[in-house]
Amino acid sequence: MIKLFAILGLGVALLGGCASNISPQTYSVGSVGQVNRTVSATVISARQVNVAGTTGVGGSAGTAAGAVIGSGAGGNNSRGNIVGAIAGAVAGGLAGSAIESNATKQTGMEYVVETENGNLMTIVQGTDPIFMTSQKVLVLYGSPSRLIADPRANR
Numbered sequence: 001m002i003k004l005f006a007i008l009g010l011g012v013a014l015l016g017g018c019a020s021n022i023s024p025q026t027y028s029v030g031s032v033g034q035v036n037r038t039v040s041a042t043v044i045s046a047r048q049v050n051v052a053g054t055t056g057v058g059g060s061a062g063t064a065a066g067a068v069i070g071s072g073a074g075g076n077n078s079r080g081n082i083v084g085a086i087a088g089a090v091a092g093g094l095a096g097s098a099i100e101s102n103a104t105k106q107t108g109m110e111y112v113v114e115t116e117n118g119n120l121m122t123i124v125q126g127t128d129p130i131f132m133t134s135q136k137v138l139v140l141y142g143s144p145s146r147l148i149a150d151p152r153a154n155r
Contacts, residue, residue, distance in 0.1 A: 036142040040150060041113035041121065043135045049124060051108040064092070111147055113137060123147055 110124045111131060121139060125146055131137055136153035140146050 034142065036140050038141070039115050039139050040152075041115045041137050041139050041147075043111055043131045043133055043137055043147075044114050044120075045110075045112035046131060046133060047110050048127070049108050049110045051106040051124065064089075111137075113139060113147065115139070 107127055108124050109127050109130060110122060112120060112122050114120055123139070123145055125144070129149065131147060131149070136150040137147045138150050140148060
């Protein structure tokens with residue numbers, strides 16, 4: 001069982017890189033050159049939220065590692081190996097899911113904005129930059145959509 005947690009601990013480092021980038025500052029290569037609709041809006045509500053980023057990879061990896069390690073714990077008979085593999089798979093899957101959940105958890109901001117024509121929209125994105133209530137912003141439609149500061153507000 002100690003080997004299982006050692007292998008899963010290594011997986012934590014790998015899973016940390018699997019967290020989705022929710023920053024409005026980062027664009028994917030596919031977004032470059034795309035024209036997106038943009039509308040003016042005013043922030044009417046802002047609150048911090050938790051963003052869960054689980055993909056299932058941790059549970060799958062934990063299940064596989066647990067099964068391999070558990071099968072060796074069953075001794076020299078095939079029945080013991082099968083029981084050990086099943087127990088290891090269950091324990092590894094649970095541990096891998098928990099590790100992935102903690103490794104990919106992020107903090108984000110939920111914004112409710114009102115457009116100039118009175119429509120309300122809600123968008124969740126990363127915490128940098130943070131917009132304040134009554135601040136003028138632009139809503140950039142796309143994949144992902146995002147908020148940016150309205151540069152015209154400083155004129």
